[in-house]
Ligand SMILES: Nc1ncnc2c1ncn2[C@@H]1O[C@H](COP(=O)(O)OP(=O)(O)O)[C@@H](O)[C@H]1O
């Protein structure tokens with residue numbers, strides 16, 4: 675189980691998270707929603723060790739992990755699929771996938787996971803030897819997801835996985851997220867597409883200007899006035 679208690683983070687003197695508390699239990703799919711700049715990506719970056727909290731506690735299975743280096747967090751089973759499908763553009767698809775498994779020692783397991791990824795994402799198999807930068811946006815997103823899964827995480831965090839994708843690919847991304855969860859992984863998903871995120875998740879947290887302002891089941895948040903207000907005029911309900 676992952677737990678954030680009162681976590682605060684700043685970029686220089688600009689506060690980005692002001693005492694965020696949330697938790698993710700075994701097998702849960704949690705959505706983090708909220709307007710641009712609310713602190714969603716910052717939350718994920720802090721969990722994955724890219725940012726250090728000023729105060730507060732982050733525990734994973736009861737052990738404090740705040741401030742550990744990113745590779746140590748990854749080694750403990752938390753993978754981060756960052757915003758904007760950050761694949762290594764000059765490396766091939768196969769090399770990108772291998773990077774995901776960099777901290778693993780089990781050669782046979784890596785090989786069989788690679789096969790499984792190629793089975794799940796046939797386009798990546800077709801393009802295994804191609805530089806990742808030459809893939810389409812949708813293919814790069816699939817690669818970023820597959821790379822995160824290659825670490826065999828227990829928790830995978832997706833930052834706006836559907837952003838900028840064509841509608842059929844958006845659907846595919848949400849299907850993959852659901853499959854990942856059905857395999858028993860914990861999922862923490864940031865999404866601008868609140869409607870899709872709330873219908874998929876077990877529970878959700880709504881963030882505003884660095885704070886969690888509401889949490890509950892997806893259905894509860896869909897019914898809540900706050901959530902509708904937060905997105906009035908936004909694109910959250912457009913999709
Ligand atoms: N690298 C950065 N330097 C300074 N401020 C940043 C940086 N990244 C994000 N911020 C600020 O932190 C706040 C939260 O940003 P972010 O976590 O990216 O929001 P979200 O992902 O919810 O859109 C925003 O006010 C944003 O402008």
Ligand SMILES: [Mg+2]
Nearest residue numbers: 714715716757
């Ligand atoms: Mg973001």
